[in-house]
Amino acid sequence: MKVGRWKLLLPLALLAVGATIATSGALASSAQSSEVKFAIMTDCKGAFAFGYEVDTAGTIAALSQYAGAKPKNKKKPSAGMTGGKAGGKNLNLVGIGCGDETPALALKETRRLMVQLGADIMIGPLSGDEAVAIANWAKQNRSKTVIIGTAGSQDPTMQIAPKNVFRYHGDGAQWNAGLGEIVYKKLGWRTAALIGDDYSFPWTSAAGIIADFCGIGGKITKRVWTPPAGGDYAPFVRQLPRPNQVDGYFWLVGGANTATALTAFEQAYGPLKASQHSGNLFLYFLGANTTVAPRLVGSYVGGFGTFQTGGLKKAQARAYVKNASKWFTGQNVNDGFFYNYWNAAWAMVQGLNKSKGEVGVALQTRLPRTLKPGFQVANNGVLRLDSRRQAIQDQYQLQITKASGTGSVTTTIAGYVPNVDQTFGGYFGPNKPAPGRNFPPCVKKKLPWQGKVKVVKNGVITNQVIK
């Protein structure tokens, strides 16, 4: 074999450059004490890839509002921020984690951000199983503080619940409090089937729906679980009972796959009938209002992160929308992703101010146990954390509607449940199993808010209850 000199020199040169870079990384110096290092953990791949800019925007907007930071680029949140001070120390955003909703990558990214890049605080992650993995990791890394961004699995603050993990929003079950009762009473559902992705967030969402719907007397006749990000939902929707065999369906398919799953349903059983579909039908995921969304006008939807609650007519909500809208162009501040990351970052600033910039346990003991976020109404607008550092929060349920004027599909607030706690009044608990494929069972049981879900009309919470 004839060997060209370049063929040897080029790879050797590449190796030398690589080794130099690697060595500089391996021997990198440690943090300066005049700053607080923090990181954002979100997804840039998979079904929740759209969350990358939104989550970052929510975080940086809150830091701009409350800590004097400034976005580097108003159109591109991931460009980062300049400035920012809390507790007398400069805020240093060391990195933005790029997950794909899988626990393995979330954990690798967490280690990169918190161990290699030295972040003391992490805002995130975005997705349910990611939060389970990170909460397990946090249990063994007590000096690091995790403020969950917008993940909705129950386990991180219920069964695992390490003292350094905080969540200032509801889990998937809380986000569906009241939904089962609404479809039972307003649409007359008595039997329903549910279909969802086979991991912790849809399980938790389903748990809330089952507790609510079965609690008032409904029956779940079939539960179908699909491999996460499986892509092809046709075989799974075929396992559902036909539309004439049940009153309705609860959808718990994750992220951008919702529209794919609904399309597969239409191909199997014909056009969607809005009154037969409910659950995590988050409008954002429904093909930008052009495919299946128009056929769902009238459906009742879970309120993920008090999702799209911008129409709420309260001074606190209006102030939030005004403040949050200042920092980026093209961001929907009513989006649950933006809102939840905003609140997490705001809590971080409050905690650091109280701890005087100290991190670790000092920060964890001073992170706020109450917060006054935009869409909280009960307790004079104050959200509380429970003993496992999980939010007890107001919950809104939505209805898909047509916007007046443009005719595009949007949501309006239909129902309100104040002070929803993670245990559902003892239905769930740290010594009970985490939600799963078959847990909880469908049983009739009175929940604290049963018969008390309030009607919301034109953004105003009324004294009427859903009948």
Next chain:
Amino acid sequence: MSIDTTKVLTERVIGVAALVLAVVAPALVSGFWLNSILTQALILGIAAMSLIFLSAYGGMISLAQTGLMGIAGYALANMVTQRVPGGETKGLLLGWDPTLALIAAILLTVAIGLAFGAVASRSFGIYFLMLTLTYTVIAYLFVGSVTLIGGFSPVAGVDRYTPGFIGDIAGDRERLYYITLITAVSVYVLVRYLVRTPFGISFQGIRDEPLRMASLGYNVALHRTLAFGIGAFIAALAGVLYAWWFGQLSPTTMGLDATIQLLVIAVIGGLRRIEGAWLGALAFLIINNEVTNRIPSSGLPVIGGTFNTVIGFIFLAIVIVSPDGLMGIWDRLWEMLRRRGGPTHAEPEGSEPAIVSS
């Protein structure tokens, strides 16, 4: 002294120097590099070694190694983790004695490997490749679909339940590093020994001339099955080490991405020499880590894409410049010296086995 003898001696010196460096590494590098780069490189190197062993000495490019690694990890995780308040939430949580669980996990993996190998032993080339890929896909879907053993959510806490002779690796990562290093060296020595035994020689004969070996009376299928079992044993060691290192297991550990990753590591290191396993793993992790830290996730200027695009380009460049991976560059250097120095001499045993698979 001939060029070839000099090469062998040089390699030995470099090998000893690398080993000494590896031993003193905890004093030289940061905690992150020790834990996330070096320890992981040793573990992935062991896994890649199982692939390169089958490939270099048997002409069997197996994509089942990630699946076997995952099976060992999942078996261990389900057997050792316990149901305690504030503890783990997924998996069988059997709470077995860690030593018993370790042995059982390895034996189970080897048994499954032998069964897989028996089925695949009569297949060659692309058929063997696809069959072994199927094994990994089956393992991935099995652990994902059976929520009793974990489902798609992570089975956590594996690193908290280790045998007494392993000790506390959750709190002492240096200990885990040295355990991994000892295992890696042992596996290297084991394979170097195995390929010189009568079994190893006949296995290489089967790689080069399976029909001739069969006509000479050798049981080709049995040899290939046993070799697959040995590969499964090495992959099982990587699997339990990975479970201890990562602390949690989810199906993506043995997903398609992980399978391709292991193949890329083996190709970057060089599919013809077992030393390439660790070189490939180290290069893969360093490139991944450095590029991820330095390149934004949100779109590169001009070409678009993310850090993954850059990583892809770098791996492409390595394979184009040196089809035999990084070890190939080394061999090419000596080839150049040999040409300058005169006629070639006999090559040392095992240095450049041809990959023949038909």
